[in-house]
Amino acid sequence: MSSVKNQYTAIGLMSGTSLDGLDIVCCSFEKKNDTWIFSIINTDSIDYDITFKEQLKNTVHLEPATLLAFHNEYGSWLGNQVKKFMNQNNIQVDFVASHGHTVFHQPEIGLTYQIGSGQHLANACEQKVICDFRTNDVALGGQGAPLVPIGDQLLFDQYDFCLNLGGISNISFNSGRKRIAYDISPANMLLNFICSTIDKAYDKGGAIARTGTLNPALLDTLNNLSYYKLPFPKSLGYEWFTEEMIPIIVHNQDTTENLLHTAVHHITTQIADAIKKTKHKNSSILVTGGGAKNDFLIQILQQKLDGFATVVIPSEEIIDFKEALIFAFMGVLRERNEINCLQSVTGARKDSSSGVLYHP
Numbered sequence: 001m002s003s004v005k006n007q008y009t010a011i012g013l014m015s016g017t018s019l020d021g022l023d024i025v026c027c028s029f030e031k032k033n034d035t036w037i038f039s040i041i042n043t044d045s046i047d048y049d050i051t052f053k054e055q056l057k058n059t060v061h062l063e064p065a066t067l068l069a070f071h072n073e074y075g076s077w078l079g080n081q082v083k084k085f086m087n088q089n090n091i092q093v094d095f096v097a098s099h100g101h102t103v104f105h106q107p108e109i110g111l112t113y114q115i116g117s118g119q120h121l122a123n124a125c126e127q128k129v130i131c132d133f134r135t136n137d138v139a140l141g142g143q144g145a146p147l148v149p150i151g152d153q154l155l156f157d158q159y160d161f162c163l164n165l166g167g168i169s170n171i172s173f174n175s176g177r178k179r180i181a182y183d184i185s186p187a188n189m190l191l192n193f194i195c196s197t198i199d200k201a202y203d204k205g206g207a208i209a210r211t212g213t214l215n216p217a218l219l220d221t222l223n224n225l226s227y228y229k230l231p232f233p234k235s236l237g238y239e240w241f242t243e244e245m246i247p248i249i250v251h252n253q254d255t256t257e258n259l260l261h262t263a264v265h266h267i268t269t270q271i272a273d274a275i276k277k278t279k280h281k282n283s284s285i286l287v288t289g290g291g292a293k294n295d296f297l298i299q300i301l302q303q304k305l306d307g308f309a310t311v312v313i314p315s316e317e318i319i320d321f322k323e324a325l326i327f328a329f330m331g332v333l334r335e336r337n338e339i340n341c342l343q344s345v346t347g348a349r350k351d352s353s354s355g356v357l358y359h360p
Contacts, residue, residue, distance in 0.1 A: 006031040012328030013098040017167030021047040024085050025324040029332050036154050042089040043321050059103045075117030079124020097331030098131040105237030112144040118358035130331040132356040137341045142348025145235035146170045149181035149345045151326030160283035165291025168236050178344035182232035185270040187291050194259045206296025212261030222266040233347035264297050272304035283309040288322040
């Protein structure tokens with residue numbers, strides 16, 4: 001049975017594959033006449049310091065016991081950030097919804113794992129916590145990703161496409177009566193990796209990439225990776241990036257400027273191709289995630305779309321916090337035992353209401 005309650009205040013937590021930090025959003029949701037309305041109340045972004053970032057990056061290589069200990073430690077850290085955020089903003093919430101931080105994502109062998117222990121998180125912030133949104137879908141034979149399309153469909157339906165440019169670029173759109181979504185390509189994950197070779201965290205506004213020139217051979221190699229030929233549903237993880245893409249970049253003898261320039265062309269080629277394949281002409285594309293602030297990337301994307309679709313850049317608040325907002329919303333749907341994971345998106349055997357509840 002669904003709850004009769006139609007108003008919720010929730011905190012959403014998101015830590016993305018680009019490792020830039022933790023996004024926290026407090027928002028309200030109200031269901032009116034079968035339509036969900038949201039309002040963002042407070043937000044915060046907490047940068048990971050260099051040591052913590054390295055720890056998170058290294059999790060994939062940890063011994064099992066060490067990884068599980070860090071899983072608990074990270075959960076407590078998340079809970080402490082939530083408690084501080086709530087105290088600073090004097091807010092009360094129904095629950096906290098946490099994405100966790102993805103360490104392993106290999107749905108083809110039935111594996112997905114996000115660290116950030118829900119019990120430790122709940123104990124530290126003294127709130128009910130809903131987390132681990134992916135496992136149930138993977139257990140049902142799905143990709144466990146992308147998860148945000150349910151929010152795209154119910155909160156942002158005025159746009160034909162929702163494109164998120166985080167560590168990975170992913171897209172969602174309606175096709176007939178179904179919501180379709182999948183990971184297109186690495187995005188900031190690739191750009192930030194190239195920047196790390198010159199001790200930069202990222203290429204602000206795409207300024208460095210803009211000064212480079214195209215490396216056609218490299219572009220061709222990247223565009224011919226086998227993942228791009230796979231049908232959806234499909235999703236990408238850091239392991240794939242490490243095995244398939246990093247060696248190509250590392251073995252390519254070219255300047256940072258040229259590598260970044262070519263990477264931007266690769267990312268935008270894959271996105272434009274994905275959008276054009278849908279045959280949705282004269283459409284609107286809502287672009288969010290850190291990549292929406294990469295002016296050069298957005299410019300090249302609009303060029304490659306060639307009038308087929310128009311890029312819409314929303315407010316900075318939506319750019320930065322849309323994913324955290326949608327995880328809070330997924331928590332609302334889980335609280336109501338309503339579908340928050342779509343079979344049409346993930347390829348699971350059925351739709352599901354996913355997420356595990358923890359009480360302090």
